[in-house]
Amino acid sequence: MSFRSLEYYGSEILRKQSRELDCSTEQDFIEILINDMKRILYTENGLGLAAPQSGENVRLFILNPEELDLSGHSVFINPNIEISGTLIKDEEGCLSIPGIFELVKRPSNVSLTALDENGRSFSLELDEYTARAAQHEHDHLEGILFIDRLSPIRKRIIRKRLSEIKKEYRSGKRIL
Numbered sequence: 001m002s003f004r005s006l007e008y009y010g011s012e013i014l015r016k017q018s019r020e021l022d023c024s025t026e027q028d029f030i031e032i033l034i035n036d037m038k039r040i041l042y043t044e045n046g047l048g049l050a051a052p053q054s055g056e057n058v059r060l061f062i063l064n065p066e067e068l069d070l071s072g073h074s075v076f077i078n079p080n081i082e083i084s085g086t087l088i089k090d091e092e093g094c095l096s097i098p099g100i101f102e103l104v105k106r107p108s109n110v111s112l113t114a115l116d117e118n119g120r121s122f123s124l125e126l127d128e129y130t131a132r133a134a135q136h137e138h139d140h141l142e143g144i145l146f147i148d149r150l151s152p153i154r155k156r157i158i159r160k161r162l163s164e165i166k167k168e169y170r171s172g173k174r175i176l
């Protein structure tokens with residue numbers, strides 16, 4: 001049995017817009033996908049993971065409830081986010097872009113509506129790093145990476161590392 005694995009910078013899947021999921025007809029697909037994503041997230045010690053990072057262009061992300069304040073939730077299907085508050089700068093990284101950590105400006109608050117793993121709708125008000133993580137993962141569903149939100153100067157500084165990751169990814173080598 002083979003499991004899905006982590007997609008890295010350079011993968012075209014990370015740049016595509018993801019489609020909505022149908023919880024009534026795609027139950028089995030969703031259940032296996034969530035299992036694979038949790039395996040990747042916990043193996044990599046991540047805060048969150050979006051479906052495209054595991055090779056599927058569908059609107060689903062998971063967040064790590066041990067690290068973030070999520071009122072018992074961890075699975076977000078067809079999520080909708082509304083941002084508000086002031087812009088705050090904080091450090092972000094991404095499992096798909098190893099070794100790069102940069103300050104990113106994002107709004108401080110998020111109203112999140114989504115379906116859980118059982119297809120039930122729920123809403124959450126998020127702030128602090130949890131609001132940031134939700135925005136980062138939601139970006140993945142639109143094909144946006146956190147490095148897209150950096151200033152031209154910071155982008156230039158990380159350019160070499162990005163091309164290294166892409167080269168290693170394309171050659172199929174393990175990325176460190």
Ligand SMILES: [Zn+2]
Nearest residue numbers: 093094095096
């Ligand atoms: Zn990411």
